[in-house]
Amino acid sequence: MSLLRGQTAVITGASGGIGSAMARELAAQGSELLLCGRDRGRLEALGREVEREASRVEILAADLVEDEGLEETARAVAEKFGGVDLLIHSIGLFIGGAVEDSPVEELDLLYRVNLRSPYQLTRLLLPSLQERQGQIVFVNSSAGSGADRPNYSGYAAAKSGLTALANALRGEVNRHGVRVMTAYPGRTASAMQAEVHKFEGRPYDPQRWLQPEDVASAVVHALALPRSAELTDLHIRPMLS
Ligand SMILES: NC(=O)c1ccc[n+]([C@@H]2O[C@H](COP(=O)([O-])OP(=O)(O)OC[C@H]3O[C@@H](n4cnc5c(N)ncnc54)[C@H](OP(=O)(O)O)[C@@H]3O)[C@@H](O)[C@H]2O)c1
Numbered sequence: 001m002s003l004l005r006g007q008t009a010v011i012t013g014a015s016g017g018i019g020s021a022m023a024r025e026l027a028a029q030g031s032e033l034l035l036c037g038r039d040r041g042r043l044e045a046l047g048r049e050v051e052r053e054a055s056r057v058e059i060l061a062a063d064l065v066e067d068e069g070l071e072e073t074a075r076a077v078a079e080k081f082g083g084v085d086l087l088i089h090s091i092g093l094f095i096g097g098a099v100e101d102s103p104v105e106e107l108d109l110l111y112r113v114n115l116r117s118p119y120q121l122t123r124l125l126l127p128s129l130q131e132r133q134g135q136i137v138f139v140n141s142s143a144g145s146g147a148d149r150p151n152y153s154g155y156a157a158a159k160s161g162l163t164a165l166a167n168a169l170r171g172e173v174n175r176h177g178v179r180v181m182t183a184y185p186g187r188t189a190s191a192m193q194a195e196v197h198k199f200e201g202r203p204y205d206p207q208r209w210l211q212p213e214d215v216a217s218a219v220v221h222a223l224a225l226p227r228s229a230e231l232t233d234l235h236i237r238p239m240l241s
Contacts (some may be wrong), residue, residue: 004030009088012090012091013092038061047059065116085132094155094199117139130176141184183232187210191230
């Protein structure tokens with residue numbers, strides 16, 4: 001039987017490519033799921049798809065840029081599940097552009113979605129994660145590890161901050177039995193990658209890239225590792241590019 005059966009997973013970005021794939025993988029393990037995103041229609045469709053395999057599924061449509069949305073999520077975890085074992089941060093936003101041409105408001109938004117939201121949701125759920133000796137996954141990006149790609153400054157800066165957050169947090173919570181992992185996917189076929197291709201002005205062929213299921217499968221394998229081990233950084237990239 002899977003070690004993750006009956007564990008409660010909170011997945012942000014569940015209405016998107018990698019987050020939805022995480023939901024399917026964890027449902028197949030028999031986990032309980034709280035699916036978070038803004039698009040209620042997509043969350044409901046995903047909920048219907050996975051409800052047969054998952055122990056239990058709830059959805060929460062909220063904007064996690066806002067404190068209200070973050071607090072509503074923490075309240076839903078407490079009221080509907082009584083706590084959390086697996087916190088999967090798959091929320092993300094890409095905006096590209098040269099520093100010279102990019103208004104600071106874009107950096108503010110990239111920071112709020114890609115760094116502030118995972119930071120604050122982690123803080124709100126940390127007491128429960130520590131009590132349950134849970135696990136935290138930050139879905140980062142190859143852009144957040146040694147970033148130097150021109151025209152990616154805002155996204156890469158926020159994702160680099162997420163690397164720092166994960167690494168510092170690990171040193172604080174390992175002693176409470178909480179594991180922290182960062183996944184660094186390369187280009188992955190999703191709405192975000194279609195957007196990146198549009199920004200780069202090149203044709204988009206989703207088959208060429210990592211599939212969201214590839215990333216989710218690798219993450220779930222790492223989550224199921226015995227407690228004598230901790231996989232801290234998972235770098236995964238397309239095989240042929
Ligand atoms: N695709 C890639 O090539 C790639 C590569 C490396 C890393 N990543 C990272 O992987 C993660 C998942 O991305 P993806 O590829 O699955 O892209 P995606 O399909 O665009 O998913 C992004 C998710 O973030 C959610 N989101 C964005 N803003 C939000 C907000 N203000 N409040 C609540 N939810 C919000 C979206 O929900 P709604 O649409 O419902 O608002 C959506 O579920 C991101 O962290 C991304 O940076 C992606």
